[in-house]
Every structure is written in structure tokens, then in C-alpha cells.
Amino acid sequence: MHLNPRLVAPIMKHRIEVCKRIPGPKSKSMLARFRELNGGWGVPLPFVQTVEGDGCYFKDVDGNTLMDFASQIASNPLGYNHPDMKETVKQYTHTAPVKIAGQDFIAREHLDLLEELIKITPSHLNSAFLINSGAEAVENAIKICMRSKPGSTYGVSFEEAFHGRTLGALSLTNTKRVHKKGFWAFNTKRLPFDSTAPQELEDMLRREGGDDSCAFVIVEPVQGEGGYRPAPKKMLQGIRRACDAHNIPFICDEIQSGIGRTGEWWAFQHYGITPDAMTAGKGLQIGATIANRKLFPAESGAISSTWGGGALIDMALAVTTIKAIKKHKLLSHNKRMGNYMKKQLLELQFRHQRVSGARGLGLMLAFDLPTKEERDAFLLACLQKGLVLLGCGQRGVRLIPPYVVEKEQADEAMQVMRQSLAKQEKLGPEIKKYEKCGDHPI
Ligand SMILES: Cc1ncc(COP(=O)(O)O)c(C=O)c1O
CATH class of the missing domain: 3.40.640.10 (Type I PLP-dependent aspartate aminotransferase-like (Major domain))
Incomplete structure (x- = not known):
């Protein structure tokens, strides 16, 4: 089964492209200001994103095209600018109020x-x-x-x-x-x-x-x-x-x-x-x-x-999400792509001594690195090569791609991970220094 070609037709470049070192200058200054003004602080990765994106890819404010294998912490299942979601958004451009007191007033x-x-x-x-x-x-x-x-x-x-x-x-x-x-x-x-x-x-x-x-x-x-x-x-x-x-x-x-x-x-x-x-x-x-x-x-x-x-549009988008998963048969796609990526993780584990515990169900995948420090350095190294991943547990790396992920994107992500691991292995005990090289402003 293939996805609807509209799901994978590129409206922007469909490959990672890092043109400015991450974090770029605009991201750096916005993050610093954000940190001053925002009551909480938990930003794990140093970049500021835009809404420009397509499928698994989005642009940051510095013009880099990044691949998102974190899916906004699993909250962006259809990826960026999915055509079905955009269709729904169009219906709400002239709607006011956009939010109703939804337990007392029903829409x-x-x-x-x-x-x-x-x-x-x-x-x-x-x-x-x-x-x-x-x-x-x-x-x-x-x-x-x-x-x-x-x-x-x-x-x-x-x-x-x-x-x-x-x-x-x-x-x-x-x-x-x-x-x-x-x-x-x-x-x-x-x-x-x-x-x-x-x-x-x-x-x-x-x-x-x-x-x-x-x-x-x-x-x-x-x-x-x-x-x-x-x-x-x-x-x-x-x-x-x-x-x-x-x-x-x-x-x-x-x-x-x-x-x-x-x-x-x-x-x-x-x-x-x-x-x-x-x-x-x-x-x-x-x-x-x-x-x-x-x-x-x-x-x-x-x-x-x-x-x-x-907001009304939130509820309409939630309905669209459920319908799109049915229409594009994404449950079976997620199972199939999950199996494909899990095999790749097992291979990564076989080739790299530092990788262990490859695991997951569908597109909810993870593996471990030996320590939290190595894991954090790995996440930063991947980001600087244009791949957004998140940690989980004490020393886990999680892979949560959008449901529109295809083999090409999984392979591209895997290549970034292999390169980052190889670099880390070369550095060995120098890993802490490497983390600093990341120039993480936070
Ligand atoms: C299993 C689980 N329950 C509850 C929550 C809390 O959800 P929220 O952050 O939307 O309040 C999360 C968020 O990560 C979660 O993963």
C-alpha cells in the first residue's frame, strides 16, 4: 500500500539542509529572550522553528531544513502542513469566536x-x-x-x-x-x-x-x-x-x-x-x-x-486527524514502518557497542546509550546534522516520526544517527568536550 501521493509531494525541499550552524543567530537571540520572559524553562534542543514545513520536514528561523522525528512530542501525528489539515483550516479562516465555553455551550x-x-x-x-x-x-x-x-x-x-x-x-x-x-x-x-x-x-x-x-x-x-x-x-x-x-x-x-x-x-x-x-x-x-x-x-x-x-478549529482538526488516519490507512502504515525502523535500530545496535535496548511498538521506538551525558551529546550532534530527536527515561533516545514517514526519511534519519554515533565513538572519553562544542546556549 502506498500513501496518497499528495502526502509526499514536496512543497519544500524534501531533504535535511543545514545552511547555518545550529543554533543559528536568530534562534540564539530568540531563545535568550524567551528564557527571560517565559515562566518555565525546559527547552531540550536549541532552535526556534517556523510553521513552514512539509511532512517530516520544517524550517527553523535561520533557514535550516530539519527533519522532525520528535513530532512535537508525539502531538503532530500527520506532520507539517498535511493537505487534509490545511483543507480544514481553510474552513475556519473567517470564524469568530474561535473558542466557545465548550462544556456549557455546545457546537x-x-x-x-x-x-x-x-x-x-x-x-x-x-x-x-x-x-x-x-x-x-x-x-x-x-x-x-x-x-x-x-x-x-x-x-x-x-x-x-x-x-x-x-x-x-x-x-x-x-x-x-x-x-x-x-x-x-x-x-x-x-x-x-x-x-x-x-x-x-x-x-x-x-x-x-x-x-x-x-x-x-x-x-x-x-x-x-x-x-x-x-x-x-x-x-x-x-x-x-x-x-x-x-x-x-x-x-x-x-x-x-x-x-x-x-x-x-x-x-x-x-x-x-x-x-x-x-x-x-x-x-x-x-x-x-x-x-x-x-x-x-x-x-x-x-x-x-x-x-x-x-477552539472550534482544534476539535475540527482532531476529527480530521482521525479521518485522515482511516482514509490513508495509516495504522497499517505505522505498523509496517515501525517494523522497518525497528530492524534498522537492531542493526544499529549490532554495529555500535554503545547502543542497547532497541525497542518499540509501531512508530513509538527507542534505544539506550550508556549514560545520560552521552545521550544528550548524541541528541545535540543529531540536531546539528539536522535531525530532531528527543530523549526519554534516564538514557534513552526516542524516535517518534510523523505517520507520513516513508523509508526514504527513515534511511536519512538513520544515516544521521550512524554518523553521530561514529563521531562520538571517535571522541570516546572526550565526550564532555564534544557536548560543549555544541555551543548549546541553555
Ligand atoms: C502518558 C502521558 N500522560 C499524560 C501526559 C500529560 O499531557 P500534557 O502534557 O498534555 O498535560 C503526557 C505528556 O507527556 C503523557 O505522555
């Missing part, structure tokens, strides 16, 4: 998105609640579970889990200390992210006041920020069984792994299980809590928010 876009979402979830997950961000989708998933278990006192997440940074979601997040340091947390307990988890859960329930005390178990079927680790089958299936046996709502957080990234609409479909509630975000560009209607509180106003799904 057609809201209903369209609910209907499209419900079509791609298991049949018992027949209602959704739209919200501004992924973290808020998690907040609302745990809130509806708490409501359904009035006497409960705690919730359960996993080691290395990432569920967001709002206080409820943050209480369940266990990746980096920097996320949690100094912030209050509510009562949560942790399970190991391995096949001992179901037994650990049984023991925990016995120890901690029985079935009624536990409000929910939440898990990422493929851990995202924590290291792109697919859960062992035995673990997910065992947790599902234990939750059934003890009447505990089981939530799958599909914010990073959902909307087709792994080659199925939802990563839990690889495991032959279904959750009681789930979340979506990133790829949808809107947060969504999805569950059976009966799990949502019957009392009006029990959960709400002003925007409830963002």
Missing part, C-alpha cells in the same frame, strides 16, 4: 469529535469528556473513578510512570525528581512496571484496607517519558484480572501511545485487554477522558471546565 464540532472518538474506542467506552490538556484528561479520569468508589483513600500508578504535571496527575507521576520536588501530593501507591505487578497489587490490597480503599489503577501500556517501554503482556493482563476480581477501575493512559501511534488506535489493543476508563491527548491535540457513560458522575457540574475541548 457541532464538539458533537462531531465525540462521535468520531467513540467510533474508535471499545464499545463499552461510549462517552468522552473533552478538556484542554493531557494532564487534565488524567485528572478527570481519576476523579470519575474516585466518585465511583466513595470510601476510597488512594490510587495506584507505576514506577517510572508519567501522567502529567497538574497536582493530581503529578501525584501519580514517578519519572524525574524535578517534576515533584516541593509540590504536595495526594495519597498514591506504586507498583513495579514488570510482571510481578499483579501479585504486588494483590498484596497491596490485603495490606492497605481491602478492595474498597483503592480508587483506581492507572498505567501507560507503553511507558512514554519514562523510557518508551512496552508493558509485559503478563503484567497488563494480570492487572486487568486483579482489577476485575477486586472491583477496581482500571485506567489506561493513552496520551502518548494513542491515536494510532503504535499501529493500533490504542496501545492496549496489542494486549487483548480493555480498560474501564482511558485518556487521550497529544495526537488528538485535545485532552479526552473516555469511559462508559455510567462511570461518569450523573450529577451535573461534577466535572467541568470552561473550554472543554479548546
